[in-house]
Amino acid sequence: MLKNKSLISVSDLDKGDIEDIFEKADYMYQNMNNMRQNEPMKLKILSTLFYEPSTRTRLSFESAMERLGGSVISMADSKTSSFSKGETLADTIRIVESYSDIIVIRHPLEGAALLASRFSSKPVINAGDGSGEHPTQTLVDLYTIKKELGDIENKEITIIGDLKYGRTVHSLLLALTRYHVKINLVSPANLKLPDYVYKEIKNKLDVNIIDDIEQSIKQSDVLYITRIQKERFTDKNEYYKLIGSYKITKKEVEKMKENSIIMHPLPRIDEIDVEVDFMKKAKYFKQASYGIPIRMALISMIAGD
Amino acid sequence: MLKNKSLISVSDLDKGDIEDIFEKADYMYQNMNNMRQNEPMKLKILSTLFYEPSTRTRLSFESAMERLGGSVISMADSKTSSFSKGETLADTIRIVESYSDIIVIRHPLEGAALLASRFSSKPVINAGDGSGEHPTQTLVDLYTIKKELGDIENKEITIIGDLKYGRTVHSLLLALTRYHVKINLVSPANLKLPDYVYKEIKNKLDVNIIDDIEQSIKQSDVLYITRIQKERFTDKNEYYKLIGSYKITKKEVEKMKENSIIMHPLPRIDEIDVEVDFMKKAKYFKQASYGIPIRMALISMIAGD
Amino acid sequence: MLKNKSLISVSDLDKGDIEDIFEKADYMYQNMNNMRQNEPMKLKILSTLFYEPSTRTRLSFESAMERLGGSVISMADSKTSSFSKGETLADTIRIVESYSDIIVIRHPLEGAALLASRFSSKPVINAGDGSGEHPTQTLVDLYTIKKELGDIENKEITIIGDLKYGRTVHSLLLALTRYHVKINLVSPANLKLPDYVYKEIKNKLDVNIIDDIEQSIKQSDVLYITRIQKERFTDKNEYYKLIGSYKITKKEVEKMKENSIIMHPLPRIDEIDVEVDFMKKAKYFKQASYGIPIRMALISMIAGD
Numbered sequence: 001m002l003k004n005k006s007l008i009s010v011s012d013l014d015k016g017d018i019e020d021i022f023e024k025a026d027y028m029y030q031n032m033n034n035m036r037q038n039e040p041m042k043l044k045i046l047s048t049l050f051y052e053p054s055t056r057t058r059l060s061f062e063s064a065m066e067r068l069g070g071s072v073i074s075m076a077d078s079k080t081s082s083f084s085k086g087e088t089l090a091d092t093i094r095i096v097e098s099y100s101d102i103i104v105i106r107h108p109l110e111g112a113a114l115l116a117s118r119f120s121s122k123p124v125i126n127a128g129d130g131s132g133e134h135p136t137q138t139l140v141d142l143y144t145i146k147k148e149l150g151d152i153e154n155k156e157i158t159i160i161g162d163l164k165y166g167r168t169v170h171s172l173l174l175a176l177t178r179y180h181v182k183i184n185l186v187s188p189a190n191l192k193l194p195d196y197v198y199k200e201i202k203n204k205l206d207v208n209i210i211d212d213i214e215q216s217i218k219q220s221d222v223l224y225i226t227r228i229q230k231e232r233f234t235d236k237n238e239y240y241k242l243i244g245s246y247k248i249t250k251k252e253v254e255k256m257k258e259n260s261i262i263m264h265p266l267p268r269i270d271e272i273d274v275e276v277d278f279m280k281k282a283k284y285f286k287q288a289s290y291g292i293p294i295r296m297a298l299i300s301m302i303a304g305d
Numbered sequence: 306m307l308k309n310k311s312l313i314s315v316s317d318l319d320k321g322d323i324e325d326i327f328e329k330a331d332y333m334y335q336n337m338n339n340m341r342q343n344e345p346m347k348l349k350i351l352s353t354l355f356y357e358p359s360t361r362t363r364l365s366f367e368s369a370m371e372r373l374g375g376s377v378i379s380m381a382d383s384k385t386s387s388f389s390k391g392e393t394l395a396d397t398i399r400i401v402e403s404y405s406d407i408i409v410i411r412h413p414l415e416g417a418a419l420l421a422s423r424f425s426s427k428p429v430i431n432a433g434d435g436s437g438e439h440p441t442q443t444l445v446d447l448y449t450i451k452k453e454l455g456d457i458e459n460k461e462i463t464i465i466g467d468l469k470y471g472r473t474v475h476s477l478l479l480a481l482t483r484y485h486v487k488i489n490l491v492s493p494a495n496l497k498l499p500d501y502v503y504k505e506i507k508n509k510l511d512v513n514i515i516d517d518i519e520q521s522i523k524q525s526d527v528l529y530i531t532r533i534q535k536e537r538f539t540d541k542n543e544y545y546k547l548i549g550s551y552k553i554t555k556k557e558v559e560k561m562k563e564n565s566i567i568m569h570p571l572p573r574i575d576e577i578d579v580e581v582d583f584m585k586k587a588k589y590f591k592q593a594s595y596g597i598p599i600r601m602a603l604i605s606m607i608a609g610d
Numbered sequence: 611m612l613k614n615k616s617l618i619s620v621s622d623l624d625k626g627d628i629e630d631i632f633e634k635a636d637y638m639y640q641n642m643n644n645m646r647q648n649e650p651m652k653l654k655i656l657s658t659l660f661y662e663p664s665t666r667t668r669l670s671f672e673s674a675m676e677r678l679g680g681s682v683i684s685m686a687d688s689k690t691s692s693f694s695k696g697e698t699l700a701d702t703i704r705i706v707e708s709y710s711d712i713i714v715i716r717h718p719l720e721g722a723a724l725l726a727s728r729f730s731s732k733p734v735i736n737a738g739d740g741s742g743e744h745p746t747q748t749l750v751d752l753y754t755i756k757k758e759l760g761d762i763e764n765k766e767i768t769i770i771g772d773l774k775y776g777r778t779v780h781s782l783l784l785a786l787t788r789y790h791v792k793i794n795l796v797s798p799a800n801l802k803l804p805d806y807v808y809k810e811i812k813n814k815l816d817v818n819i820i821d822d823i824e825q826s827i828k829q830s831d832v833l834y835i836t837r838i839q840k841e842r843f844t845d846k847n848e849y850y851k852l853i854g855s856y857k858i859t860k861k862e863v864e865k866m867k868e869n870s871i872i873m874h875p876l877p878r879i880d881e882i883d884v885e886v887d888f889m890k891k892a893k894y895f896k897q898a899s900y901g902i903p904i905r906m907a908l909i910s911m912i913a914g915d
Contacts, residue, residue: 036348036376043646045676047669056400059352059378063404066350066376071646071676073669076381076686087877090884095666095876098899099673101643266400267392274395289403338711341653341681361705364657364683368709371655371681381686571705572697579700594708 006117006124024297039069047100064295138171158184158216161226163193177204249273311422329602344374352405369600443476463489463521466531468498482509554578616727634907649679657710674905748781768794768826771836773803787814859883
């Protein structure tokens with residue numbers, strides 16, 4: 001049960017929890033536009049504390065809370081905040097916890113959300129802590145696969161891009177260890193999956209580190225593309241060469257098997273050609289939209305009566 | 306009918322549309338403080354996406370939506386936003402459209418609101434796109450004339466100030482072509498109305514480009530003053546000289562005919578002396594306040610059931 | 611009666627007003643989490659205009675208004691605002707007053723809130739005006755003493771730290787002249803209480819300027835600690851020496867008498883050791899939490915029907 005519990009990491013959730021969340025999210029999905037009629041969260045206040053800007057994530061949580069009839073108070077950016085006056089995060093949290101019933105925190109430092117949850121008597125949801133976790137994004141990813149393919153089990157999932165720094169990818173892989181799936185990993189040499197993640201998953205998943213992107217594209221159920229950040233390359237020419245060879249265009253999509261899908265945690269820069277957006281397999285905007293029912297489900301399970 | 310339609314330009318509206326909006330605005334004006342009792346927008350979420358700051362416009366839309374019992378999610382400034390990470394506006398809109406039922410956008414680039422509306426399945430309201438349009442401001446201007454003078458038809462309107470860069474003035478002039486009005490234009494030589502606007506209106510309106518501000522002041526029903534921005538002048542002395550000769554003071558107002566009014570889209574810097582504020586003809590703060598019923602009307606006509 | 615009145619200074623309130631506010635705050639404290647059920651402020655909009663960031667104060671007002679079922683529109687920071695385009699505060703207020711029913715303003719300049727109230731037909735609450743006042747903080751301080759010690763009368767209160775620049779301390783001392791209390795003042799030589807405050811209180815309160823912090827700690831009912839800002843010292847070594855001698859640690863707290871309490875307006879930097887946080891006498895986070903019922907009381911008394 002999630003009631004009154006903080007959500008800091010996907011490892012806080014077992015398979016049963018995830019299934020409960022998805023069941024609740026299905027209900028929210030059906031009633032997304034009329035839940036506010038009965039205002040199940042009418043008496044609750046959610047605060048968003050964003051120590052680094054992430055408009056997408058913040059608006060998604062706020063939309064979810066509003067749809068449940070709850071209230072939102074919001075710090076959109078710590079730079080416009082007195083919280084930068086040298087106050088510790090622990091102190092800030094002990095103050096803000098008296099203002100709201102549930103706290104959503106985004107912070108540039110790994111471990112910040114966990115620390116916040118230790119000092120708060122109110123539940124805390126981690127909305128991204130640096131290179132750490134972003135558990136609600138992972139739930140959205142899993143939910144997208146389930147909704148679009150009917151099931152997560154026995155799927156073949158190819159993950160392409162920056163596997164080294166991509167917090168999203170690490171959390172997703174760890175979460176997928178709860179299922180029987182085949183994983184193909186494709187990345188440039190300097191952006192390979194870190195050893196500590198690989199060790200965690202290699203015995204639990206059928207993991208294949210591959211070069212043959214062509215073959216993976218043909219046989220996968222899910223192509224999960226991630227952003228490759230230009231900043232990771234000292235030689236910018238290398239970046240442009242790479243982006244060229246990894247870019248998904250109409251040509252690649254046409255090789256994909258029936259009922260397969262393309263996902264991306266967004267923002268997308270050059271990794272997917274815009275002409276792909278209009279193809280049936282492109283599900284990355286749909287994926288973003290599943291953020292609403294997932295977050296509605298989480299908020300109501302955590303802060304609900 | 307405006308239902309589910311985007312509002313990008315005043316040219317989207319014919320005279321009948323404008324009359325419908327004003328009728329609805331009259332109703333909102335009467336019930337401004339108790340519409341929230343029945344919460345007609347209870348199930349709706351409005352998002353404000355401001356890619357440049359405009360607190361006045363943003364708060365005006367948010368106040369209007371709250372008065373209708375709806376919810377608001379807000380990006381007050383893109384600088385504190387992940388939307389600056391290189392994501393295209395098209396992508397951002399396709400994400401945010403799943404978070405809300407109606408999108409209000411402000412953007413520094415002309416055409417941005419139109420582009421947003423093309424990629425959004427939800428209606429978009431243009432709250433200013435660079436040197437482009439700001440249709441809700443124009444509706445507020447027209448509505449002010451109607452409310453304060455009883456009618457727009459057959460009025461004499463003198464527009465004074467920066468006619469070159471003033472987006473507000475261009476939209477207002479285009480909208481006024483739907484009425485029989487006499488227009489007097491007064492501006493410094495370097496801030497004349499652009500040819501492309503003049504050509505658009507010259508056959509539809511009785512337009513007079515004049516120097517004799519004295520005479521215009523005496524016979525006009527409306528003095529519409531606009532801000533002259535110091536940045537437009539390389540020689541600052543010229544600016545100060547000019548401001549001196551264009552400034553409206555008590556002396557000028559006393560020459561105005563009975564039942565005439567002074568308008569200004571605000572913010573006002575030096576163009577109107579503060580002693581004028583307390584005179585009966587000064588309607589620029591009243592004008593700002595009409596932003597609420599006009600925006601309430603628009604939101605409910607566009608997003609209502 | 612506070613109905614429709616602005617609250618700019620604690621001197622606006624006599625002892626009866628303060629008692630009325632505390633009585634209402636008691637009610638709010640009891641019903642903090644279910645007032646929203648009946649939405650007493652359902653038809654009201656509160657606007658927060660923050661010309662300098664103060665997340666704590668802003669979120670506290672917003673949480674209070676949401677708990678009363680009212681709406682909030684918010685300018686979190688003037689730097690992201692068009693209000694910096696050279697518009698006067700008087701003009702801004704005359705616009706915003708038509709958007710909301712009650713205005714909360716924070717401004718870096720002393721007197722700004724008073725000026726705002728003069729130009730507004732809607733009530734204005736001062737949420738801090740530079741070195742001026744912050745009356746709601748003072749009410750929270752007084753309320754904390756009353757709630758935690760049962761009464762304010764006949765208490766001994768030791769105030770330690772920056773007595774020169776601390777707006778909070780000045781307001782608190784002025785407010786305490788309404789009660790029979792003993793005041794001990796402890797500060798570094800360069801941060802003494804200004805003469806103009808001292809003159810105001812010396813005949814109304816039993817004020818003692820002391821050096822013997824040990825004795826004060828032992829006999830006080832309240833230790834009120836304030837932040838000493840490093841910026842006040844040209845010689846940083848002097849700051850560190852000072853902070854060392856003023857810091858409250860477990861050792862000092864153990865010398866305090868029974869039923870005494872430690873307060874701090876927060877944020878706290880080095881003045882109180884973190885190990886003190888877990889001691890029974892530490893009431894500074896509780897103090898912050900009283901901000902909610904106090905502000906709920908004020909809003910409903912000022913904007914209520």
